[in-house]
Amino acid sequence: MTDPFFQPPSGTDLPRYAGVPSxxxxxxLPPEHPRRAEVDIGIFGLPWDGATSNRPGARHGPRALRDASTMIRERNRATGQEPFRAVKIADLGDVAMSPVDQDEALGNAQAFIRGFWGRGSGPSWLGGIICAP
Structure with a gap:
């Protein structure tokens, strides 16, 4: 049975342009949330462009992707697939990325991701956001 906690709200209950964008x-689910361990796919952002020299702005990627993803529907109209019923997916927030200390930023990212590898899975990248199944 599907857990309603891990379902996006209906567009008729909460319009897609309203609410805090996740x-x-x-x-x-922040780190201390008790249901975080139940997540099958955790999505989190790496808001960082500290190593960029000529085209900064990648640090805004996770926020922009969250905002754009509010239009995703619960069911794919073409295939009929309902991914939110198959797995528990949640937004785990952003990794704390220092804009001035590259070593600290990368260390924080490694520590965050290491927790998922400990569960037997690795991350995959989506622009400025990472998905960790």
């Missing part, structure tokens, strides 16, 4: 309007 990735695909899924629940946001």
């Amino acid at each position: 990735f695909m309007r899924l629940p946001y």
